Amino acid sequence: MARLRLTEIFHSLQGEGSSVGWRTVFVRLTGCPLRCGYCDTSYAFKGGDWWEPDAILDEVARHGARHVTVTGGEPLAQPDCLDLLARLCDAGYRVSLETSGALDVSGVDPRVVKVMDLKTPSSGECDKNLYGNLDHLTARDQVKFVIGNEVDYRWSCEQLEHYRLSDRCEVLFSPVAGQMAPTDLADWILRDRLDVRFQIQLHKLLWGDEPGR
Numbered sequence: 001m002a003r004l005r006l007t008e009i010f011h012s013l014q015g016e017g018s019s020v021g022w023r024t025v026f027v028r029l030t031g032c033p034l035r036c037g038y039c040d041t042s043y044a045f046k047g048g049d050w051w052e053p054d055a056i057l058d059e060v061a062r063h064g065a066r067h068v069t070v071t072g073g074e075p076l077a078q079p080d081c082l083d084l085l086a087r088l089c090d091a092g093y094r095v096s097l098e099t100s101g102a103l104d105v106s107g108v109d110p111r112v113v114k115v116m117d118l119k120t121p122s123s124g125e126c127d128k129n130l131y132g133n134l135d136h137l138t139a140r141d142q143v144k145f146v147i148g149n150e151v152d153y154r155w156s157c158e159q160l161e162h163y164r165l166s167d168r169c170e171v172l173f174s175p176v177a178g179q180m181a182p183t184d185l186a187d188w189i190l191r192d193r194l195d196v197r198f199q200i201q202l203h204k205l206l207w208g209d210e211p212g213r
């Protein structure tokens with residue numbers, strides 16, 4: 001396995017998805033081919049440092065957490081990310097991968113929980129969605145819609161129905177922080193009786209936009 005370019009490794013509480021609230025080590029890989037309008041991790045687009053695989057494993061171990069999330073940027077933009085995921089699984093961690101949905105997930109180790117976005121219209125990157133990825137999701141994986149307005153919500157509902165997403169995996173609906181009123185989104189989900197999981201990013205409630213939290 002070759003070196004990987006990382007922006008940061010940090011220890012926090014998982015803020016999203018089915019592992020929300022668990023102490024987790026986050027490995028943030030540098031670089032992303034997308035430019036979503038609401039991106040809150042643009043500091044990971046460039047820079048970073050090259051890390052040897054063993055050094056990544058050592059730094060993860062230092063925090064003594066069971067959960068590890070590999071994120072970005074877009075982690076799969078570095079092909080050796082696949083080896084890192086497998087090595088983390090081999091080491092006994094509960095591993096999740098946060099990915100944009102724009103890159104092929106078929107090579108991801110099946111032990112990894114995939115948390116995959118379908119980019120909504122207001123992201124500006126909707127045409128990058130790789131719908132073939134949906135065939136590689138299982139019941140333990142998650143599809144996430146980050147919703148910025150009512151157009152995004154309606155579009156997300158259409159995808160939900162067209163691809164029967166709730167039958168494939170867990171589906172997350174999340175408001176764009178500071179842009180979409182969480183209560184409106186919650187009310188729409190109840191009104192329309194959707195089989196989706198509403199979520200607000202826990203880490204933003206606790207620490208705002210502070211990097212590395």
Ligand code: SF4
Nearest residue numbers: 032034036039073100
């Ligand atoms: S895919 Fe993620 S990291 Fe990349 S621009 Fe979009 S929100 Fe930002």
